[in-house]
Amino acid sequence: MDFRFTDDQRALQDVVRRFVEKEMPKDRVAEWDKNEEFPKDLLDKMADIGLMGATIPEEYGGTGGGAMEEVIVLEELSRHSSTVALAYGLDVCFGAVTLERHGTEEQRREFLPKLASGQCHFALSMTEPDGGTDILGSTKTVAREDGDYFVINGSKVYTTGINIASHVFVVVRTEKDPNKPSHGLTVFLLPKDTPGIKYSKIVKMGSKFLHSYEVAYQDVRVHKSTMIGKHNKGWHAVLDTLNNERIFIAAVCCGLGRGAFEDANQYALDRTAFGRPIGQFQAVQHQLADTLVELDLAQLSTYKAAWLQDEKLEGSVQAASAKYYASEAAFRATDRGMRVLAGSGFTMEYHMQRYYRDVRQLIFAPVTNEMSKNFIAQVGCGLPKSY
Numbered sequence: 001m002d003f004r005f006t007d008d009q010r011a012l013q014d015v016v017r018r019f020v021e022k023e024m025p026k027d028r029v030a031e032w033d034k035n036e037e038f039p040k041d042l043l044d045k046m047a048d049i050g051l052m053g054a055t056i057p058e059e060y061g062g063t064g065g066g067a068m069e070e071v072i073v074l075e076e077l078s079r080h081s082s083t084v085a086l087a088y089g090l091d092v093c094f095g096a097v098t099l100e101r102h103g104t105e106e107q108r109r110e111f112l113p114k115l116a117s118g119q120c121h122f123a124l125s126m127t128e129p130d131g132g133t134d135i136l137g138s139t140k141t142v143a144r145e146d147g148d149y150f151v152i153n154g155s156k157v158y159t160t161g162i163n164i165a166s167h168v169f170v171v172v173r174t175e176k177d178p179n180k181p182s183h184g185l186t187v188f189l190l191p192k193d194t195p196g197i198k199y200s201k202i203v204k205m206g207s208k209f210l211h212s213y214e215v216a217y218q219d220v221r222v223h224k225s226t227m228i229g230k231h232n233k234g235w236h237a238v239l240d241t242l243n244n245e246r247i248f249i250a251a252v253c254c255g256l257g258r259g260a261f262e263d264a265n266q267y268a269l270d271r272t273a274f275g276r277p278i279g280q281f282q283a284v285q286h287q288l289a290d291t292l293v294e295l296d297l298a299q300l301s302t303y304k305a306a307w308l309q310d311e312k313l314e315g316s317v318q319a320a321s322a323k324y325y326a327s328e329a330a331f332r333a334t335d336r337g338m339r340v341l342a343g344s345g346f347t348m349e350y351h352m353q354r355y356y357r358d359v360r361q362l363i364f365a366p367v368t369n370e371m372s373k374n375f376i377a378q379v380g381c382g383l384p385k386s387y
């Protein structure tokens with residue numbers, strides 16, 4: 001088994017590292033967080049050095065990388081800001097994968113080159129007020145067929161980044177069969193300024209500069225050609241992108257945890273008590289050692305999930321395990337970081353509080369760790385479905 005990256009992967013990692021140091025030093029990220037404003041030109045700068053196209057096939061303007069390249073970019077971005085990584089992931093990990101797998105050739109030719117060059121950005125509007133876990137039960141937004149058009153009515157919550165997106169993927173119900181709830185969902189990709197779409201900001205505790213919104217769809221008229229995948233078979237398109245989405249979040253968690261660890265480790269070397277660095281006390285050392293071990297395991301699990309996807313091998317349990325384990329490991333890394341920094345960690349002067357706030361959502365979004373464990377129990381352990 002060879003754990004080394006290829007030369008190209010090492011070069012990619014190096015490019016992203018240099019980009020992160022130059023364009024998103026931690027103090028600048030803290031400013032974005034404080035002002036709650038996304039630096040939109042950041043995505044353009046990523047496009048300029050080829051990052052937006054890192055996983056898009058060459059024939060559509062990208063550099064043709066796979067899940068491993070996606071993981072490398074996300075980990076490096078997240079060491080300084082998981083929020084930037086989430087914005088990147090909405091475009092590159094969610095949008096590009098959905099279009100590649102379920103878009104028509106015309107849609108791929110229209111959107112993927114623009115995505116690679118930073119000319120279009122996506123948001124996902126799936127979760128509804130009645131709950132994100134039971135998507136099939138809670139999706140009440142409907143689309144009624146009207147000639148060559150559909151007319152969408154309903155409301156969504158937590159649609160993230162719609163303010164900076166050019167387009168939004170909307171998951172709606174086009175048919176209702178009480179005996180088969182997975183039938184009858186359809187996905188549309190609309191320009192976000194389509195008449196009838198209104199959104200209002202949700203105030204959150206973390207990822208403060210990538211806003212999430214409640215979105216109202218009122219008589220939104222969309223042409224049939226904006227449909228992604230097949231009519232009434234949207235659930236298939238949603239499920240098909242889930243593995244990649246789990247790997248995406250696992251990689252974000254690995255990077256976020258690493259960033260928190262690095263700050264805590266440095267603090268343990270710099271801060272003194274009783275005439276010596278606090279990093280000399282075993283109680284502090286063990287916290288940092290636990291974090292390092294757990295982040296290493298999270299990374300191995302995430303890399304294996306990415307490798308399985310790139311090799312086109314079955315990896316759904318591995319992807320769910322990586323998301324579950326990496327998010328819990330990152331959460332513990334930030335919690336231990338807060339303990340090591342103590343009072344300093346609680347002030348806005350240090351970055352630890354941001355890691356601590358930002359990691360919270362990754363425990364339950366885009367899928368809760370309880371649902372990840374349900375899936376691992378059902379598919380991995382072969383136990384009966386629990387819900």
Ligand SMILES: Cc1cc2nc3c(=O)[nH]c(=O)nc-3n(C[C@H](O)[C@H](O)[C@H](O)COP(=O)(O)OP(=O)(O)OC[C@H]3O[C@@H](n4cnc5c(N)ncnc54)[C@H](O)[C@@H]3O)c2cc1C
Nearest residue numbers: 124125126127131132133158159160361365366368370387
């Ligand atoms: C910051 C943020 C950004 C987001 N971005 C987006 C986005 O861009 N687009 C989008 O569509 N959505 C987005 N979401 C929504 C996100 O995917 C949901 O929050 C998530 O799916 C959980 O849904 P919920 O919050 O409604 O919790 P609920 O579904 O109400 O769940 C509540 C609790 O019940 C538990 N539970 C429910 N059913 C079971 C069961 N069968 N077994 C065990 N436990 C169960 C859950 O695990 C959880 O602990 C975002 C959310 C947040 C907070």
